[in-house]
Amino acid sequence: MPTEAAVWQALRHVTDPEFPLSIVDLGMVYGVRVVRGRVDVDLTFTSIGCPAIEMLTTDVREAAGAVPGVEAVHVDVVWNPPWTKDRISERGRQVLAMYGVVC
Amino acid sequence: MTGKTQRDPAEQALIDRINQGFMVESEEDMTPGYKKSLLTQLTVQGDTELLSAPAYYLASRDAPNINSRIAVTAIVHDELGHANIAYRIMEDLGVDKQWLIYGRQPHEFKHPYGFDQPLENWAEMVVANGFFDRAGITLLSDVHEHTSYGPLKRALVKVDREEVLHLRHGESWMKRLAKAGGAVKEALQRAVDWMFPMTLEWFGLPDDLKRHSGQLVYRLKGKTNDQLRQTWMAATVPLCEGIGIDVPAHWDESAQTYAIDYPFPCQYDPEAKRWLFDEPLSWDQVFDRWKARGPMNQRYVEMIQGAFGSSVAN
Numbered sequence: 438m439p440t441e442a443a444v445w446q447a448l449r450h451v452t453d454p455e456f457p458l459s460i461v462d463l464g465m466v467y468g469v470r471v472v473r474g475r476v477d478v479d480l481t482f483t484s485i486g487c488p489a490i491e492m493l494t495t496d497v498r499e500a501a502g503a504v505p506g507v508e509a510v511h512v513d514v515v516w517n518p519p520w521t522k523d524r525i526s527e528r529g530r531q532v533l534a535m536y537g538v539v540c
Numbered sequence: 541m542t543g544k545t546q547r548d549p550a551e552q553a554l555i556d557r558i559n560q561g562f563m564v565e566s567e568e569d570m571t572p573g574y575k576k577s578l579l580t581q582l583t584v585q586g587d588t589e590l591l592s593a594p595a596y597y598l599a600s601r602d603a604p605n606i607n608s609r610i611a612v613t614a615i616v617h618d619e620l621g622h623a624n625i626a627y628r629i630m631e632d633l634g635v636d637k638q639w640l641i642y643g644r645q646p647h648e649f650k651h652p653y654g655f656d657q658p659l660e661n662w663a664e665m666v667v668a669n670g671f672f673d674r675a676g677i678t679l680l681s682d683v684h685e686h687t688s689y690g691p692l693k694r695a696l697v698k699v700d701r702e703e704v705l706h707l708r709h710g711e712s713w714m715k716r717l718a719k720a721g722g723a724v725k726e727a728l729q730r731a732v733d734w735m736f737p738m739t740l741e742w743f744g745l746p747d748d749l750k751r752h753s754g755q756l757v758y759r760l761k762g763k764t765n766d767q768l769r770q771t772w773m774a775a776t777v778p779l780c781e782g783i784g785i786d787v788p789a790h791w792d793e794s795a796q797t798y799a800i801d802y803p804f805p806c807q808y809d810p811e812a813k814r815w816l817f818d819e820p821l822s823w824d825q826v827f828d829r830w831k832a833r834g835p836m837n838q839r840y841v842e843m844i845q846g847a848f849g850s851s852v853a854n
Contacts, residue, residue: 454705454708455701455702455704455705456701486610487610488610488611488613488614488705488709489611489705489709490607490610490611491607491608492611492708492709492712495712496712536697536701537697
C-alpha cells in the first residue's frame with residue numbers, strides 16, 4: 438500500500454523545465470490523496486499559458502506511477518487558489534537566486 | 541618558413557592575454573581579427589535562432605492539443621528572444637540590427653541547412669526539439685563555458701536555461717511517441733532517419749580537415765567540431781537506443797568514441813527527405829549544397845521579414 442509521503446517524495450524528483458528545482462519546492466502541488474492503488478494529485482501551474490503543462494503532467498504521472506503499489510495516477514489540474522510566488526519554498530528561492538531570479 | 545603561423549603582433553598579444561584568462565569586455569579591447577571572428581560566431585548564432593522560429597511555428601499547427609501548441613509557440617518566442625540577444629550584442633559592435641533582420645536576402649542568412657527544411661508533422665517537430673535544440677545547447681553551453689567575450693558569457697545564462705526546456709519538450713515527446721508504438725512510432729523513426737544525419741552534418745568540418753579556427757584561437761569556443769559532434773551523440777544515441785529507435789551511429793568500445801555508420805558526409809535528397817548513403821560527398825560539395833540553401837529558405841525568411849518588414853527598404 439503506497440503512502441502519501443512516498444508519493445510526495447517521488448514528486449520531489451519532478452523538476453521545473455528550466456531550473457533545477459522541484460514542483461514541490463515551487464509550491465505547485467496542492468494535494469496528494471492515495472486510496473488503495475489509486476493516486477490523485479492536485480497540480481497547478483504558474484500561469485494558464487504555461488508551456489510546460491503537458492510535459493509536467495506527463496512527468497507527474499510517471500513519477501507517481503513509479504511508486505511501488507501505485508496502479509493508477511490521476512492528475513487534477515486546479516487553478517484555485519491561484520499560484521503566486523509566495524508559494525515557493527525557502528530552498529526554492531535560494532536555487533532561483535543562483536540563476537539571478539529574484540522572487 | 542617556420543611551422544608556426546606568423547601573426548600580427550597585436551593579434552598575438554591579445555591571444556596571449558586571453559590565454560592567461562583575460563576577458564574582453566568592449567570594442568576597445570579587441571583586435572580586428574578578434575572582432576571578425578566574434579561577429580561571424582554571433583551571426584551564425586543569431587540566424588540559427590531566428591530561422592528556427594518560422595520552422596517551429598508552422599509545425600506548431602500539428603500539435604495534438606492546445607497545451608502542446610502553447611509549448612511550441614512559447615519555444616518560438618524564446619528563439620526570437622535568443623536571436624535578439626545575439627543581434628543586440630552585434631549592435632553594440634556597430635552592426636545595424638535592422639539590416640541583419642530585414643536587409644539581407646534569404647540565402648545570405650548563416651543558419652544551418654537543417655533550418656531550410658520543412659517540419660511536416662508532430663514527430664518532426666519534437667525531433668527538432670530533441671536533436672536540433674540539443675545541438676544548440678551543445679554549441680552554446682561550450683561557448684558559455686569558454687568564451688573570452690564577457691557580454692556574451694553573461695547573456696547566455698538565460699539562453700541556456702530556456703534551451704533546456706526546448707530539449708526536455710522534445711525528448712519527453714519522443715519517449716511518448718515511441719511508447720505509443722505502431723504507426724506513431726514509425727513516424728518518429730522516419731523523422732529520426734533524416735534528422736539524425738542532418739544534425740551530425742550541422743557540426744561542420746571534421747578536425748582533420750579543419751583549417752585554422754579563429755574561434756578556437758581567440759577562445760570564443762572551447763571544443764572542436766568533432767568534440768562537439770561526440771558530445772551530441774553521447775546524449776542522442778543512448779536516448780534513441782533506450783526507446784527502440786534506430787540511429788546510424790554506435791558506441792565503438794575499442795576507439796572509445798561514437799562511430800558513424802555511413803559514409804560521412806553524403807548526399808541528401810531534400811524532396812524525398814532521404815540521405816543517399818551510397819553517394820558520399822566531399823565537404824566542398826556539402827558546402828555547395830548548404831550555399832544553394834534548402835527548400836524552405838525563401839519562405840521562412842519571408843515569414844520573418846514579412847511580419848514587420850514591409851516598411852523597411854530592402
